[in-house]
Amino acid sequence: MTKFDIPENLKNIKYYKAPSDSRVVAIHINGDFDEFEQFPPFMDTQEERDHILKAYNVDPESERKNKAHLTADDWPLQVIMLNRDPGGTTAAHYHVPDEPLPDHPTRHQILLCQRGSARIGIVTTEGDYLGDVVLKPNDLVLMLEGHEVEFLEKGTRLVEIKQGPFPVTDEADKVDLKIRTNKK
Numbered sequence: 001m002t003k004f005d006i007p008e009n010l011k012n013i014k015y016y017k018a019p020s021d022s023r024v025v026a027i028h029i030n031g032d033f034d035e036f037e038q039f040p041p042f043m044d045t046q047e048e049r050d051h052i053l054k055a056y057n058v059d060p061e062s063e064r065k066n067k068a069h070l071t072a073d074d075w076p077l078q079v080i081m082l083n084r085d086p087g088g089t090t091a092a093h094y095h096v097p098d099e100p101l102p103d104h105p106t107r108h109q110i111l112l113c114q115r116g117s118a119r120i121g122i123v124t125t126e127g128d129y130l131g132d133v134v135l136k137p138n139d140l141v142l143m144l145e146g147h148e149v150e151f152l153e154k155g156t157r158l159v160e161i162k163q164g165p166f167p168v169t170d171e172a173d174k175v176d177l178k179i180r181t182n183k184k
Contacts, residue, residue: 029081109163
């Protein structure tokens with residue numbers, strides 16, 4: 001595992017570390033987590049900012065205050081906090097595993113709604129639109145293939161849990177889809 005630089009003096013998240021080698025053993029995230037700017041993505045380059053604007057339809061500066069990758073990129077599970085207002089979207093896509101399995105050609109992902117609401121469009125890897133799920137507080141959806149996300153209410157908070165490891169770039173993480181069938 002690569003070193004994961006955990007910010008100091010966090011008030012709403014605690015990393016439990018083994019005394020022998022400081023490896024992270026557990027993470028506790030309070031429901032009122034608000035320390036987004038302490039975590040990646042940091043968007044240090046114009047290329048990163050342009051990607052955020054194109055991929056998520058949100059202002060890159062706002063994204064710094066509303067998205068937090070809470071786990072090291074090489075971990076087998078990725079935990080990301082998302083806090084967006086209406087208009088924030090993610091175009092249809094699926095996530096590519098390092099080594100696809102015959103029955104599971106994608107990395108699976110869970111979205112859990114803590115507050116607000118979000119529409120999740122369910123799409124096959126071929127681009128077939130299957131329907132929408134509207135997540136409200138305490139709802140979750142497990143996505144095995146393609147999906148798109150639209151934030152519906154101000155201050156909507158989603159917890160994203162995805163199979164890792166996270167690729168080197170966000171672009172390498174996903175395959176964009178063109179939806180082939182009409183939405184209902």
